Amino acid sequence: MGYKIFLVFESFLMLFPRKVRKWFFTSLGTLGYYISSRYRKVSFDNLNFIFSNKLSEQEKTEITKYSFKNLLLNFHHVMELRHMSKDELSKIVKIQNIEAVEKVHKEGRAVIYVTTHYSSWELGGASIGAFIEPIVAVYRKMKNPTMQEWLLEGRAKFGNINLEKSKVIKPLIRYIKEKKGSGILIDTNLNKREGVEVDFMGKKISQTPTPAYLARKFNAAIIPVTIRTDDEENYTLMLFDEIKVEKTDDESADIQKATQAQADWLGSLIEKEPKFWFWIHRRFKTDYPEIYASK
Numbered sequence: 001m002g003y004k005i006f007l008v009f010e011s012f013l014m015l016f017p018r019k020v021r022k023w024f025f026t027s028l029g030t031l032g033y034y035i036s037s038r039y040r041k042v043s044f045d046n047l048n049f050i051f052s053n054k055l056s057e058q059e060k061t062e063i064t065k066y067s068f069k070n071l072l073l074n075f076h077h078v079m080e081l082r083h084m085s086k087d088e089l090s091k092i093v094k095i096q097n098i099e100a101v102e103k104v105h106k107e108g109r110a111v112i113y114v115t116t117h118y119s120s121w122e123l124g125g126a127s128i129g130a131f132i133e134p135i136v137a138v139y140r141k142m143k144n145p146t147m148q149e150w151l152l153e154g155r156a157k158f159g160n161i162n163l164e165k166s167k168v169i170k171p172l173i174r175y176i177k178e179k180k181g182s183g184i185l186i187d188t189n190l191n192k193r194e195g196v197e198v199d200f201m202g203k204k205i206s207q208t209p210t211p212a213y214l215a216r217k218f219n220a221a222i223i224p225v226t227i228r229t230d231d232e233e234n235y236t237l238m239l240f241d242e243i244k245v246e247k248t249d250d251e252s253a254d255i256q257k258a259t260q261a262q263a264d265w266l267g268s269l270i271e272k273e274p275k276f277w278f279w280i281h282r283r284f285k286t287d288y289p290e291i292y293a294s295k
Contacts, residue, residue, distance in 0.1 A: 003146045010079055010150075022076055022232075029072035033065050042292065043067055043279040049291045050201050050270070067279040070119065073232065077122045078154035086130050086158060093127045093227075097239040101132055104221040104242065110176045112211045114224045114243070114262050116187040117278035118269060120235055124227035125183060126158055127237045134159035135181040138168050140188065176218045184211050186262050189283050196256050198263040201270065205263075205287045212258035216245040222258065224265045228276060240265065 013021050033040065043064040047055055055063075081089070104111050113128060113135060115121065128135055137160050142148040152162045160183075163171055172182055186208055195206030215222045224240040243265070245258040270277050282292055 003149055006146055006150060010082070013079065014083055018080070021079070022073070025072040025076040026069050029069035030065070032072070033068040036068075039068075039280040040064055042282055045291050046279045046283065047274075049284060049288065050203065051274075052202070063275045064279060066275040067277075070276065071278065071280065074120060074122045077120055077126075078151055081122065081126050081157050082154045084157070089123075089127065089130055089158075092233065093123060093131075093235045093237055095127070095131060095237045095239065097241070098132065100223055100239045100241050104223065107221075108179065110179045110218065110220040111181045112176070112215055112220050112222050113181060113183040114211050114222055114265075115183050115185050116226060116266055116269075117185070117281070118187075118226045118266075119228045119276040121227065122155070123235055124225065124237055125155060125160060127227070127235075128181070128183065128225065129160040130158035131237075133181045134161065135183045136161045136163055136172060136175045137183040138163050138165055138172070138185065140165045172214070173218070176214055176220050182214075184208070186211065187266060187278075187283060189281070189285050192286055196259050198256075198260045200263045201267040203284075203288075205284060207259055207263055209255045209259050211262065212245050212255040215258065216247055216251070216254055222262070224262065226269060228273070 013024065016024075044060050047060045047063060101111055111133070115125065125135070125137055137155060139152070139155075139162055141164055142151075155162060161175075175182055188208075190206060190208060192206050194208065196209045197204055198207045200207070211222050214220055222243040222245065224243065225238065227235050227237050229235045243258055243261045246254045248254055285292055
């Protein structure tokens with residue numbers, strides 16, 4: 001029942017011009033910034049931690065405001081994707097360095113797309129499926145089943161397949177063996193026993209070794225991918241060159257090295273344009289729970 005009500009609300013919003021829908025979602029983002037002291041604090045805690053308290057209050061405020069706004073813009077994109085054709089999507093998303101993927105495909109290897117919560121991640125995932133290849137996308141189960149159903153339907157619009165994180169390894173391996181693409185997020189909090197230690201912007205944190213492990217074992221290619229925009233109207237899907245995974249006698253060292261390379265890639269993105277990362281989640285709560293402690 002809740003999902004049907006949500007779809008009625010979506011249909012109502014879709015009656016309005018795009019700029020009105022965008023205004024609605026960005027206004028919700030602004031409202032969220034002012035009423036959610038909890039997540040404002042999370043963002044400031046993350047920024048203080050990563051940048052070692054070197055940012056000014058104004059800089060942290062501007063980045064945090066944008067993080068709230070950007071989260072709601074991603075919901076806006078999901079809604080529009082649910083009603084958008086591939087041709088319409090092609091008019092707002094351009095692809096950069098598709099040659100990196102074409103090279104891997106010519107070699108007959110599967111691509112593991114390393115993804116993050118950076119800029120317009122929902123548009124990014126959909127664009128891979130629409131213009132490069134459908135991917136098996138790993139997601140974490142949400143507390144709200146209505147929101148989850150809505151999101152997953154939107155993400156599957158252009159052929160992507162959603163796999164829930166807790167039941168992912170066997171089917172993910174099967175798809176990689178079939179040379180199909182997959183998408184794995186590397187910037188979520190995880191249990192220490194699930195991760196390997198990397199240096200992330202000068203901090204020791206745990207990060208998933210899954211892309212490196214799978215690439216090494218099944219001769220797949222790790223291709224980092226992100227998306228960005230200058231005007232929130234036109235977007236560039238940025239594909240990066242393959243992160244090689246060595247295959248020496250020391251499997252652990254090979255995996256750690258490739259995982260570190262992924263952390264370095266994400267860190268460089270954030271250093272250049274910190275506003276685009278999703279600062280309002282407790283990414284470091286397992287490794288550094290004290291940074292989120294109430295004061």
